[in-house]
Amino acid sequence: MLHYARPLARLVAEFEKLPGVGPKSAQRLAFYIMRLSDEEARAFADAILEVKAKIGYCKVCFNFTDQEICDLCRDSRRTDDLICVVAEPRDLIAMDKTGEFKGKYHVLGGVLAPMEGIGPDQLKIRELLARLHAHEVKEVILATNPTVEGDATALYLARLLKDLTPRVTRIAHGVPVGGDLDYADQATLIQAFEGRREL
Amino acid sequence: MRVSRLELTDFRNYRTLKFSPAPGLNLVIGPNAQGKTNILESLYALATTRSHRARRDTDMVRFGADAARIVAEVTRENAGDALLEMAIAAPNGVGGEKKLVKINHGKQARVTDLIGNFNAVLFSSTDIDIIRGEPEERRRFLNYEIAQVSPRYILALGAYKRALEQRNRLLKDVKYGATGIESLDVWTTQIIEHGSKIIERRRAYLDKLSVHAAEVHRDLTNRTETLTLSYAPSFPLSPDTITAEEAAITFKNALALVRRDELSRGSTLLGPQRDDLLFYVGTSPENATDVKIYGSQGQQRTAALSLRLAERRLIKEMVGEEPVVLLDDVLSDLDETRRGQIFALALSGGQTFLTATDVQSLPAATVAEARIWHVNAGIVSDSEG
Numbered sequence A: 001m002l003h004y005a006r007p008l009a010r011l012v013a014e015f016e017k018l019p020g021v022g023p024k025s026a027q028r029l030a031f032y033i034m035r036l037s038d039e040e041a042r043a044f045a046d047a048i049l050e051v052k053a054k055i056g057y058c059k060v061c062f063n064f065t066d067q068e069i070c071d072l073c074r075d076s077r078r079t080d081d082l083i084c085v086v087a088e089p090r091d092l093i094a095m096d097k098t099g100e101f102k103g104k105y106h107v108l109g110g111v112l113a114p115m116e117g118i119g120p121d122q123l124k125i126r127e128l129l130a131r132l133h134a135h136e137v138k139e140v141i142l143a144t145n146p147t148v149e150g151d152a153t154a155l156y157l158a159r160l161l162k163d164l165t166p167r168v169t170r171i172a173h174g175v176p177v178g179g180d181l182d183y184a185d186q187a188t189l190i191q192a193f194e195g196r197r198e199l
Numbered sequence B: 001m002r003v004s005r006l007e008l009t010d011f012r013n014y015r016t017l018k019f020s021p022a023p024g025l026n027l028v029i030g031p032n033a034q035g036k037t038n039i040l041e042s043l044y045a046l047a048t049t050r051s052h053r054a055r056r057d058t059d060m061v062r063f064g065a066d067a068a069r070i071v072a073e074v075t076r077e078n079a080g081d082a083l084l085e086m087a088i089a090a091p092n093g094v095g096g097e098k099k100l101v102k103i104n105h106g107k108q109a110r111v112t113d114l115i116g117n118f119n120a121v122l123f124s125s126t127d128i129d130i131i132r133g134e135p136e137e138r139r140r141f142l143n144y145e146i147a148q149v150s151p152r153y154i155l156a157l158g159a160y161k162r163a164l165e166q167r168n169r170l171l172k173d174v175k176y177g178a179t180g181i182e183s184l185d186v187w188t189t190q191i192i193e194h195g196s197k198i199i200e201r202r203r204a205y206l207d208k209l210s211v212h213a214a215e216v217h218r219d220l221t222n223r224t225e226t227l228t229l230s231y232a233p234s235f236p237l238s239p240d241t242i243t244a245e246e247a248a249i250t251f252k253n254a255l256a257l258v259r260r261d262e263l264s265r266g267s268t269l270l271g272p273q274r275d276d277l278l279f280y281v282g283t284s285p286e287n288a289t290d291v292k293i294y295g296s297q298g299q300q301r302t303a304a305l306s307l308r309l310a311e312r313r314l315i316k317e318m319v320g321e322e323p324v325v326l327l328d329d330v331l332s333d334l335d336e337t338r339r340g341q342i343f344a345l346a347l348s349g350g351q352t353f354l355t356a357t358d359v360q361s362l363p364a365a366t367v368a369e370a371r372i373w374h375v376n377a378g379i380v381s382d383s384e385g
């Protein structure tokens, strides 16, 4: 078996840690990087470091942001009456692309999953309750993925929020069972918003 | 229905296999461990989405290959012909198992979309374990056979398994004081929601299957014996409980009664994961006894054969067409009478695949009607017998 020179082996090993990247892809990516010019390689490395240095969580909704409070939360055209709860920042992005939703978001940072050690305390649930106490919200829309974990999380929140807000709904239709919001197409998501049901 | 063409790529020991089976009986002949069963396995996987014998579906991928592929052209009487494709990715260390299907060159579809396109009944020498083995064998039987006619059952099973794992983990963590109990209720709701769908479908399936099993068994035993199937869920279920909603209420109440036990043991104690299925055999339904405990080996084998024959009839009733019959190494342990019944089945009209080590051991009349395929070291060759 042929071994890589140490710096190359190190780069391959780093790529292999990425989600969805197997040994073959890691090798292909590493070879691609080797062919980059010095400037291109530096720009790539800088981008990684900058993300780490500058991106944090919004203090209100826990979306990714490079400011203290994110653009969405500061957008005055968006109503404070509606909060859409999602599991991850990528779900927020998928949801917001539809342009149908004019309220604010709340990112839980995951879903209930005892096997991964995630219980209510590991999610931004206390922070969501604080938001509801601080401002009156007319409706909370639970938009976790329709997986077993997403459903359990929505149900947990619905029971918790029942007395704090007049209306708790769950997006219902269109999103395929066991599917990820991430991959659902826009028409499906619009339909999902329209078809939300009371919990 | 029948398979008019089968193509395997990197499936088990086959790099490539292409052959066009005959409409009637196909004899798959060859020494052991040369790939006879693999052909039947691929067809059964198209019917049920899973391997009937591998612990993981990825075991179907040829060692060193990226993915296995099964392509079958299926001719049906009631619906148009269908081209079914299933690809099974090798485990690559990242993510879980990946299976993709395509139907009639369409878009990549979910694996459950295969259901409803092709049906097969697999008779195997290990079928007796359904009768005399552990309850797990009987749940496996139910899971495969209901999956074959219900994609919703497959989804419910997957969701239930996941919810159950999460709930068990939570119960264990609570038991050892690692976490609080506040999210237990939503996991209980999840197992009730998905579990009650499984219970509903198992009961409905068994109600239908037992009618056929009783008839088939009477015929097989020259009207001397009766066979009764009985669903044995992990908690008492009244005969009027038919819908999933009704089952959910009963399941919920039963769980409430064992809540304290569950917390002290750190595990879920009730649900479809503990279901069983009972077989009663006797000269009349009144004196029938549990064949697992009181039956002779001969009676157990006959009950297993009845079960598969009943399944074949039920599929015909449900989909309106004869399923393909797969007979995997079924002859070795049978006496003359039951061998005779198998040969009668093999020639009963529909498409059948029968594996055997040699042609000499088979009746001349059977061989005369059959198309013969020789399998050796992953190569299939046509022969005139």
Ligand SMILES: [Zn+2]
Binding pocket: A058, A059, A060, A061, A062, A063, A069, A070, A071, A072, A073
């Ligand atoms: Zn924000």
